[in-house]
Structures are given as C-alpha cells and as structure tokens.
Amino acid sequence: MSDSIPVTERSPSTKISSFDTHNPPSRELLSDCVHCGFCLPACPTYVLWGEEMDSPRGRIYMIAKAAQGEAALDPSFRQHMDACLGCMACMTACPSGVQYNKLIEDTRPQIERHIPRSIGDSLFRKLLFFLFPHAARLRILAVPMLLYQRSGLQRLIRRNGLLKLLPKRFAAMEALLPRVPNSLFHRLPSRIAPTASSATVPQATRVGMLTGCVQQVFFQHVNEATARVLAAEGYDVVIPQDQACCGALMVHSGVEEQSLELARRMIAKFEAAEVDYIVINAAGCGSTMKEYGHLLRNDPEWAERAADFAAKCRDISEILLLKPARQRLNPLPLRVAYQDACHLKHAQGIHEQPRHLLHGIPGLDVAEIAEANLCCGSAGVYNLLHPEPAEQLGNRKVENLLAVQVQAIVSANPGCLLQLQAGLRRKGLNAIPAFHMVELMDASIRGLKPEELLHRRS
Numbered sequence: 236m237s238d239s240i241p242v243t244e245r246s247p248s249t250k251i252s253s254f255d256t257h258n259p260p261s262r263e264l265l266s267d268c269v270h271c272g273f274c275l276p277a278c279p280t281y282v283l284w285g286e287e288m289d290s291p292r293g294r295i296y297m298i299a300k301a302a303q304g305e306a307a308l309d310p311s312f313r314q315h316m317d318a319c320l321g322c323m324a325c326m327t328a329c330p331s332g333v334q335y336n337k338l339i340e341d342t343r344p345q346i347e348r349h350i351p352r353s354i355g356d357s358l359f360r361k362l363l364f365f366l367f368p369h370a371a372r373l374r375i376l377a378v379p380m381l382l383y384q385r386s387g388l389q390r391l392i393r394r395n396g397l398l399k400l401l402p403k404r405f406a407a408m409e410a411l412l413p414r415v416p417n418s419l420f421h422r423l424p425s426r427i428a429p430t431a432s433s434a435t436v437p438q439a440t441r442v443g444m445l446t447g448c449v450q451q452v453f454f455q456h457v458n459e460a461t462a463r464v465l466a467a468e469g470y471d472v473v474i475p476q477d478q479a480c481c482g483a484l485m486v487h488s489g490v491e492e493q494s495l496e497l498a499r500r501m502i503a504k505f506e507a508a509e510v511d512y513i514v515i516n517a518a519g520c521g522s523t524m525k526e527y528g529h530l531l532r533n534d535p536e537w538a539e540r541a542a543d544f545a546a547k548c549r550d551i552s553e554i555l556l557l558k559p560a561r562q563r564l565n566p567l568p569l570r571v572a573y574q575d576a577c578h579l580k581h582a583q584g585i586h587e588q589p590r591h592l593l594h595g596i597p598g599l600d601v602a603e604i605a606e607a608n609l610c611c612g613s614a615g616v617y618n619l620l621h622p623e624p625a626e627q628l629g630n631r632k633v634e635n636l637l638a639v640q641v642q643a644i645v646s647a648n649p650g651c652l653l654q655l656q657a658g659l660r661r662k663g664l665n666a667i668p669a670f671h672m673v674e675l676m677d678a679s680i681r682g683l684k685p686e687e688l689l690h691r692r693s
C-alpha cells in the first residue's frame with residue numbers, strides 16, 4: 236500500500252457497513268488518521284514483518300474500509316487485527332491524536348461476533364478466560380504447579396527439551412509459568428491504616444487498592460509492597476475483599492459481555508468502599524479501568540457511575556507523587572534497567588512518574604535501554620495466543636536490557652515481568668531478577684540491603 240491510499244473518504248459511503256450497529260468503530264475517529272505513517276516504526280508487528288496491513292495505518296485502513304462496506308469481515312481481516320498487540324505505541328507516536336485504542340477495542344467484539352474461529356483456537360481462548368480472571372481457580376491450579384516446580388520436575392523437563400513436543404501455545408504457557416510463591420494463600424486485610432509515623436496527618440487520603448486476579452495469586456509480594464508503601468506514605472488503604480478481575484484480558488480480546496459484567500462488579504465493589512482514589516499496580520488493569528466510562532457509555536444505569544469510577548483510578552506511581560514524600564528513602568546501591576510497560580506508557584501516558592520515583596532512591600542507578608518504546612511481546616495474553624512473534628519481541632527486549640549490564644530489571648506490570656523473566660531464562664540468565672517498581676520503593680523505605688532484595692527473588 237502506498238502512503239497516498241485514502242484511508243477514509245470524508246463523504247459518507249452509500250454502502251452498508253460490514254460492522255453491525257452495536258458500538259461499531261467510530262467513523263469520526265477513523266477520519267482522524269491522515270495516513271502520515273509516523274506510527275509505523277513504533278509498531279512492533281510492522282517492525283517484525285514490514286507489512287503495511289500489520290501496521291497501525293494499515294489496520295485503520297482496513298477498519299475504515301469495513302466501516303464503508305468496502306471490505307468484508309473475513310479471516311484475513313481477523314488475522315491482521317489479531318496480530319495487533321494492543322500496545323498503543325502508535326498512539327504515542329501519532330501526531331494527529333488518533334485514538335487507536337477505541338478503534339481496535341470496538342473492532343475486536345465485532346470480530347468475535349462475525350468471524351468464527353477454529354474449534355482449537357476457540358477452545359484455547361475459552362480455557363484462558365476460564366482460568367485467568369478467577370483468582371480462586373488460579374489458586375487451585377497453582378497447587379499442582381507448586382509440586383511440579385518444587386519437586387524438580389520442571390527443571391528436568393525444561394532441561395530435556397520435552398516442552399518442544401507440546402503444541403506451541405501450551406509450551407509458551409509452561410515457559411511463562413511464574414514461580415508459585417509460598418504466600419499462595421495469603422490475603423491482605425480489608426484495611427491498612429497509615430503507619431504510626433504518618434498517622435499524625437489529619438484526614439489521611441483513603442485509597443482503595445486493586446488486588447488483581449493473576450496479581451493476587453502470583454504477585455502477592457507486589458501487592459504487599461504496594462500496601463506497605465502507601466501506608467508508610469500516610470494513606471489509609473482499603474482493600475475490598477473478594478475482588479473479581481477488572482476485565483482487561485477480555486476487553487483486549489473482544490470478549491465484550493463478560494468484560495462489561497466484570498467492570499460493573501468492580502465499580503460496585505469500590506463504590507461500597509467509599510474511597511478517594513483507586514490505586515492500581517498493574518498497568519494493563521489500570522489502562523482498562525480508566526476506560527470504563529467509554530466501555531459502559533451506552534449503558535444508562537452504569538455510564539455515569541463508570542465515568543466517576545474511571546476518574547478516581549490512578550497508577551501507584553501517580554498516587555505516590557500526589558503529595559510530597561513523607562518517608563526518608565534509604566540507599567539501595569543497585570544498577571537496574573527500567574522497562575516501560577506499554578499499558579503504562581502508551582495507554583496511560585505515564586512515563587516520567589516511575590522514573591522520578593526510582594531516581595529519588597539514593598544509590599539506585601537507573602539505566603535506559605534502546606528501543607524502549609517497543610513492546611516486550613507480553614501484551615495481556617498475546618504471548619500465549621501468538622507465541623512466536625511474542626518470543627521474537629521478548630528476545631529483542633532482553634538483548635536491549637542486557638546491553639546496559641544491570642543487576643536487575645524493573646517494570647510495572649506482572650505480564651511484562653513474566654515475559655522478561657522467560658526471555659532471560661531462554662538465554663540461561665536465571666540470576667537476573669525482575670522487580671516491580673514499587674518493590675524497590677518498599678525496599679528503600681525499609682532499609683533493605685541489595686543482597687537481601689536480590690536474595691528474596693533467587
């Protein structure tokens with residue numbers, strides 16, 4: 236396709252749209268694209284394959300053609316949309332402010348409704364959505380995983396290359412398995428008051444904490460660190476119990492009804508908690524929760540409540556910069572590389588805040604990496620659905636991280652941490668740990684030594 240292809244004619248087409256009338260991608264938003272191509276080098280699938288139809292401009296062109304009734308919703312259309320990681324790097328790169336997030340997220344449910352998937356693909360997706368949004372099911376699954384890991388069987392199987400015998404998606408699942416923590420059944424209490432030194436602050440800000448689904452099972456240590464840091468900084472931390480999933484994985488996959496139902500449950504849960512802010516430490520969840528207003532815009536009962544909820548959502552790095560820091564940070568002499576989570580940087584526009592916090596830790600040397608804007612290939616469940624490109628992107632990211640010679644890697648999303656750890660393992664570099672940004676804040680506040688921090692993760 237040449238640069239001059241007319242992505243959208245401004246005059247309305249007389250043909251009937253290929254999309255149905257339930258929330259089709261907005262023609263007005265489509266017409267914002269001026270086909271300049273600035274987004275192409277930012278797009279991981281274009282970087283990998285160099286195909287116009289696997290670039291943001293190409294995808295917008297195809298969506299526009301379908302909206303004009305000039306392209307069918309067929310397997311080829313689905314293939315190019317499925318290949319999109321939803322990393323939103325194109326939005327950061329776009330000088331015209333094209334809201335690609337809304338376009339792709341309104342396109343995906345149309346795909347699910349109109350383009351049937353193969354039985355195998357459909358079953359695999361059902362399996363993912365049966366498991367991942369449900370912390371209780373994940374905990375049950377984690378028990379045999381724990382035995383598999385602690386018995387040494389996992390090491391044996393990985394070493395013997397037996398995983399190559401598995402279908403690629405299942406092999407990818409195994410490769411990404413996090414270490415099952417000893418804290419598998421730990422729960423955070425429903426409230427953590429500001430710690431003593433900060434309790435003198437009148438009227439502490441009341442924040443509700445998202446515990447997440449995958450996060451509360453496999454990254455409970457990150458949730459615990461988040462709660463400790465918030466309490467130390469003088470926040471009154473409310474943790475609504477039995478939270479369900481925020482629906483992010485389903486939103487990113489076009490599973491509309493289920494995702495909206497989860498969004499409604501989340502809103503109701505936090506309304507009951509009566510908090511000033513909702514704090515989130517997983518970038519993918521945060522970007523979706525900030526979009527609840529858009530997702531539920533056509534639901535008369537929920538639209539306003541969803542918009543109010545979304546307006547209260549903050550990433551942990553945003554919350555920690557709302558007020559001057561109260562805690563003295565202790566030195567943490569360590570060289571780390573900070574990897575932007577796409578759903579933090581591109582989808583939420585949060586770039587400076589985590590860096591500002593990390594640079595505030597005495598002795599912490601934060602290295603920047605090449606191709607920082609390029610997705611690591613995690614992208615929700617993308618690395619399970621599309622293991623080959625995800626692995627290529629993961630390897631590329633790990634190369635860039637290793638080039639700056641660090642002792643640890645830091646990010647702000649559980650999916651990225653798993654993807655980077657899997658990439659490091661493929662290179663035989665098990666000794667480089669990956670941390671959430673808030674774990675370093677916590678370690679510094681508590682005065683942990685680097686060896687203690689590194690030892691906890693080895």
Ligand code: SF4
Nearest residue numbers: 268269271272274329
């Ligand atoms: S940078 Fe923006 S306007 Fe230009 S082609 Fe990409 S999406 Fe369209």
Ligand code: SF4
Nearest residue numbers: 278319320322323325
């Ligand atoms: S969201 Fe990411 S993968 Fe999808 S078109 Fe934009 S840059 Fe490319």
